[in-house]
Amino acid sequence: MRALIAAATGLAVALALVLTITAVGAPSGDTSPKPLLTTVPAHP
Amino acid sequence: MRRKSSLVLLALAVLFAALSPLVRWYAFPRLAKIPANQYQDMVLEAKDATLLDYGTMKAKKVPKVTIVQTLKGNVEASEKIEKTAGKDVVVWDGLSYVQGPDGKMVSRIPERYIFDAHTQEPVHATGEMVDGDPVRREGIEFKWPFLTEKRDYEYFDAQARITAPIHYKGTQDFRGVEVYYFEQTIPWTKVPFPKAMPVAGITPESVAETGTTRWYTTVRKFWVEPLTGAPVYGEEIHKEELRGGTLLGDREKVTAFAGHVKMREDYIAYTVDLVKSNRMLVLLMTSYLPWGFLALGVLLLSLSLYLEARARRPADPAPTDATEPEPVTA
Numbered sequence: 001m002r003a004l005i006a007a008a009t010g011l012a013v014a015l016a017l018v019l020t021i022t023a024v025g026a027p028s029g030d031t032s033p034k035p036l037l038t039t040v041p042a043h044p
Numbered sequence: 045m046r047r048k049s050s051l052v053l054l055a056l057a058v059l060f061a062a063l064s065p066l067v068r069w070y071a072f073p074r075l076a077k078i079p080a081n082q083y084q085d086m087v088l089e090a091k092d093a094t095l096l097d098y099g100t101m102k103a104k105k106v107p108k109v110t111i112v113q114t115l116k117g118n119v120e121a122s123e124k125i126e127k128t129a130g131k132d133v134v135v136w137d138g139l140s141y142v143q144g145p146d147g148k149m150v151s152r153i154p155e156r157y158i159f160d161a162h163t164q165e166p167v168h169a170t171g172e173m174v175d176g177d178p179v180r181r182e183g184i185e186f187k188w189p190f191l192t193e194k195r196d197y198e199y200f201d202a203q204a205r206i207t208a209p210i211h212y213k214g215t216q217d218f219r220g221v222e223v224y225y226f227e228q229t230i231p232w233t234k235v236p237f238p239k240a241m242p243v244a245g246i247t248p249e250s251v252a253e254t255g256t257t258r259w260y261t262t263v264r265k266f267w268v269e270p271l272t273g274a275p276v277y278g279e280e281i282h283k284e285e286l287r288g289g290t291l292l293g294d295r296e297k298v299t300a301f302a303g304h305v306k307m308r309e310d311y312i313a314y315t316v317d318l319v320k321s322n323r324m325l326v327l328l329m330t331s332y333l334p335w336g337f338l339a340l341g342v343l344l345l346s347l348s349l350y351l352e353a354r355a356r357r358p359a360d361p362a363p364t365d366a367t368e369p370e371p372v373t374a
Contacts, residue, residue, distance in 0.1 A: 006051040010058030018066040022074040028119050029081035036114040036139035037085050038152065044085070044314035 047355045053348035061341030068334040076190045076326065077161035078134045082117040087311050090282070090303025095144060098243040101292065103299040106145045111305060114139050115186065118156075125158060125169045132161035135171075136186070140202075144242075150301070151238040155202055157185055164189045164273065166200075174202045175239050182207040188266075188273035190326065192224055199226075203260050204233045216267065218276055219316050221323075223267040232261045232285075256289030258300065269319045271326040276319050277312055280305040 088111040095106045121135040136157045142150040155174040158167045166172075166181040173179055183198025199210035210228035217223070237248035237258050260283070267277040284300040292298055307315070 002047075002051055003054055006055040007058045010055035011062050013055075014059045014062035014066060018063065018071050022071050025075065026077075026079065028123065029079065031081060031119045032083035032116055034083055034116070036116060036137065036141075036154070037112045038139070038141050038149070040087060040110050040112055040143060041085060044311050 047352065050348045050351035050355065053344050053351065057341045057344035057348055059341075060337045060344065064334045064338040064341065067337065068330055072329040073162060076329065077132055078117075078159075078164070078187070080117050080119045080122045080132075080134050080161065082115070082134070082136075084115050086113045086315075087111070087308040088113065088278075088280075088305045089308055090305045093303030094299050094301065095150065096286070096298060096300040098241075098246065101298065103302075108145050109150065109301070109303055109305075110143045112139075112141045112143065114141075115157075121171065122158075125167065129167055129169070131167075133167050133169075134159055134161045138186075148242065149240070150242050152240045153202065153238055157181065159184075162190075174205055175236070177205065177236065179205050187275070188226075188268045188270075190271070190273050191330070192268055192270040192273045194224060197226070199228050199264070201228075201230050201262075201264075203235050203262070204230055205235075206230075206233070210264065210266070218267045219312075221269055221276055221316060221320060223276055224270050226266045226268060228262075228264040230260070230262045230264070232259050234258070235260045251289075251291060254289040254291040256286050256291040259285045259287055259297075269323060271330070272319055272322045274315075274319045274322065276316050277307055279307075 090109045090111075091107065093106055093109045094103050095109060096103050115136045115138045118135040118137050121137075122133045125133045125135065136159075138155045138157060140151075140153045140155075142152070144150045153175045156171050158169050158172050159165060160167055164184050164187055166183070166185075168180055172181065181200045183200050185200040185202070188197065194212050194215070196209045196211045198207050200207050208228060208230060210226045213225045213227050215222060216225050235258050237251055239248060241247060241251070262283070263281040265279040266275045268275050281304050283302045285297045286292060286300050287297040
């Protein structure tokens with residue numbers, strides 16, 4: 001019984017961890033202030 | 045004590061074993077996406093190209109034509125579309141600016157490309173356009189999906205405003221990176237004149253009145269890093285002609301542009317480095333972490349079973365107690 005609880009705990013933590021990370025995701029950030037180029041840049 | 049440790053190890057073993065498929069099949073498809081605020085520029089050059097001189101209406105050889113391509117993620121527009129689309133969306137406002145050898149503008153074509161941040165599938169929303177003309181894209185443009193497959197894809201051609209297959213032609217090594225080579229041929233197709241013409245006073249409408257039409261063909265080549273879906277190199281064998289109408293006098297057609305367009309060397313090196321580092325992130329999510337977690341899970345489970353087995357082993361017989369007999373009452 002105790003082994004079953006331990007395994008269930010591990011599974012629950014794994015699910016919680018992955019669900020939290022995917023739910024948070026990455027922030028969108030802001031639109032770059034740089035313009036659409038009409039001159040040839042010297043370098044990348 | 046041993047039994048407690050084995051239970052903790054068992055919980056950790058299940059944790060890591062479960063994380064292995066979860067990271068690969070649940071987290072990766074949701075976390076791998078194009079950032080909404082991405083900004084990137086690219087310089088391509090066509091050396092020894094042919095370019096139309098609009099003053100004389102004659103084609104002439106020029107040493108170089110440069111194409112500056114910018115893609116800018118519009119975060120505000122993507123957030124607005126996400127509300128109705130119900131998924132992560134990227135809005136790229138792009139500009140293809142073509143410059144002649146004298147530094148003067150040959151053409152400038154803006155476009156708005158809206159797509160799913162995870163799959164690169166096009167998303168249709170108001171504002172999707174090429175050179176101000178509303179379009180409805182099918183297929184991909186600029187970038188392939190993550191985990192690109194060895195198959196043909198549908199690719200949108202902004203000049204012709206059509207979608208056509210881009211064929212997988214094999215796997216190659218490009219500067220130390222394994223890439224899939226794709227090629228698309230757009231046959232001679234009548235295309236609209238750009239809204240911004242190189243000569244002041246000439247507009248697409250005024251050219252259309254002369255009866256002259258613009259035609260285009262291209263062979264588009266991309267070398268795509270399959271894990272990230274990012275092209276590390278691209279080329280185009282691009283030809284444009286003006287045909288018929290009074291603008292050409294007695295000629296049937298004149299070349300407006302012909303050239304072999306290639307990425308500038310410094311941009312190739314930059315792109316290869318960038319793709320190599322992004323490739324590592326994808327590998328981490330699709331291979332290193334899943335396999336590492338699985339191995340760790342198996343190791344911890346083995347350790348847990350070992351400790352459990354030792355805890356259950358029967359102990360040595362205890363020494364017999366030499367207790368004093370209790371007094372018995374008579």
